[in-house]
Amino acid sequence: xxxxxxxxxxxxxxxxxxxxxxxxxxxxxxxxxxxxxxxxxxxxxxxxxxxxxxxxxxxxxxxxxxxxxxxxxxxxxxxxxxxxxxxxxxxxxxxxxxxxxxxxxxxxxxxxxxxxxxxxxxxxxxxxxxxxxxxxxxxxxxxxxxxxxxxxxxxxxxxxxxxxxxxxxxxxxxxxxxxxxxxxxxxxxxxxxxxxxxxxxxxxxxxxxxxxxxxxxxxxxxxxxxxxxxxxxxxxxxxxxxxxxxxxxxxxxxxxxxxxxxxxxxxxxxxxxxxxxxxxxxxxxxx
Numbered sequence: 001x002x003x004x005x006x007x008x009x010x011x012x013x014x015x016x017x018x019x020x021x022x023x024x025x026x027x028x029x030x031x032x033x034x035x036x037x038x039x040x041x042x043x044x045x046x047x048x049x050x051x052x053x054x055x056x057x058x059x060x061x062x063x064x065x066x067x068x069x070x071x072x073x074x075x076x077x078x079x080x081x082x083x084x085x086x087x088x089x090x091x092x093x094x095x096x097x098x099x100x101x102x103x104x105x106x107x108x109x110x111x112x113x114x115x116x117x118x119x120x121x122x123x124x125x126x127x128x129x130x131x132x133x134x135x136x137x138x139x140x141x142x143x144x145x146x147x148x149x150x151x152x153x154x155x156x157x158x159x160x161x162x163x164x165x166x167x168x169x170x171x172x173x174x175x176x177x178x179x180x181x182x183x184x185x186x187x188x189x190x191x192x193x194x195x196x197x198x199x200x201x202x203x204x205x206x207x208x209x210x211x212x213x214x215x216x217x218x219x220x221x222x223x224x225x226x227x228x229x230x231x232x233x234x235x236x237x238x239x240x241x242x243x244x245x246x247x248x249x250x251x252x253x254x255x256x257x258x259x260x261x262x263x264x265x266x267x268x269x270x271x272x273x274x275x276x277x278x279x280x281x282x283x284x285x286x287x
Contacts, residue, residue, distance in 0.1 A: 022056045025218065026079045029063040034179075037242045038082045041100060042209070044238060045225030055218075073212050080218075081210045086141045089210055090268050094219040097272050098226040099206035101179075102239060102280040106205030106264065109252060110173035111166060111181050114194035119172060123199060126150065126260055133171035135162045141266060142175070145203055149262040167191040175201055179248035200257040200282065203264045204273060230277055254282040 030036060039057065046055055060078055072078035074092055084105050085095060112120070123129055130150050136143040138155040146153050154171040156162050163184070166174045173196060176184065185193045211219050229235035240246060259282065272278055 022054060023218070024058045024079065025055050026058045026060055026077070028069050028078065028081070029060045031063050034244055037238075037245070038100065038209075040238060040242075041226070041235075042080070042222070044229050044234060045222045047225070048228035048232075048234070049221045049225030051221045051225070055221075073210060076212055076214065079211060079215065082207060083210065084141060084205055084207050085266075085268070085271075087266060087268070089208075092213075093210040094213055094216060095268075096209040096211070096219055096223045096226065097206070097270060098208070098223065098230065099272075099278050100209065101177075101207050101245075102278065103204060103206055104179060104245070104280055105177045105207045106203045107178045107254065107280065107282070108175035108201040108203075109178055109181050110175055110196035110199060110201075111163070111185060111193055112173050112196045113167055113169065114192055116169075116172065117194070117197060120196050120199055123260075124258060126262060129199075129201070129260055132173060135166055135171040135174045137162070142205070145205075145262070145264050145266065146175070148265050149203075151262075163188050163191055163193065167193055178252050178254070179245055182248060182251060183244075195252075198258055200252075200254055200259050201262070202259055202282075203262045204267060204271065204279075205264060206271065249285050254285055257282075 025042065027039065027042070028035075030039070042057065060072075064072060064078070066081070066083055069078060069081050070083075070089065070093075073081045081089075081093070082100060083089065089095065110120070119132065123132070126149055130152060133152045133154050134146055135154050135156065136146065137159055138157050143153055143155060154165070156165060162174050165171060178200075181195050185191075185195065209222055211222070226235065229238075240249075267273075
């Protein structure tokens with residue numbers, strides 16, 4: 001079959017037009033391997049929503065802190081933000097209410113001075129934990145969550161200060177999400193730090209994708225794709241096989257820890273707490 005030059009030109013123009021019409025999803029500049037997980041989730045969602053060819057992932061020119069990225073998404077200079085939810089974000093952007101880390105952000109292990117493990121041997125409840133002092137960032141949303149449960153919190157402006165403060169005994173424990181403390185301790189081998197052996201503090205803390213209110217189409221696409229990935233198991237497959245998550249779950253042995261649960265009064269009423277498939281079950285963790 002002969003194809004005319006006119007037909008070839010038309011096909012080329014159609015292909016070029018499709019490429020040009022692909023919508024950019026501008027995300028923050030990737031600064032570490034852990035952020036690659038969220039890009040993989042975006043791609044998975046687009047694939048499951050059958051919309052992958054309609055979008056093109058584009059990295060921002062420079063790395064933005066979370067506050068600046070929040071403003072960039074609201075103003076249309078960036079397309080997407082992934083972050084632990086907070087009321088301001090849900091009010092001023094469109095949240096895609098599928099917890100990207102299955103709530104792992106609210107599963108907290110404690111960085112402690114390694115010589116102080118004995119202080120935690122008889123801790124079994126919130127009231128027991130309230131006899132000790134936690135350390136947190138002054139502006140972190142987690143700080144008010146801990147305080148609302150009656151826990152004592154010592155704050156610092158800079159995160160780096162907290163490692164030196166727990167090492168020096170200014171407070172007793174520094175709660176971080178399960179996938180975070182191992183690398184933090186490794187990066188500060190000059191300090192006398194370790195991960196506490198026995199406890200797991202849990203409160204509901206979903207990390208969501210957020211997009212601009214002016215882009216409901218992208219929000220619907222991502223939501224549909226993520227829910228499809230939840231249903232067919234591909235979301236869990238990606239989650240449990242991502243290196244830093246898999247490694248953290250193996251090291252932490254969550255099912256063997258004493259669990260202390262507290263509420264998160266900051267959560268929106270639309271938080272999908274009743275959808276058990278979206279959340280980590282520490283007794284069913286896949287290693």
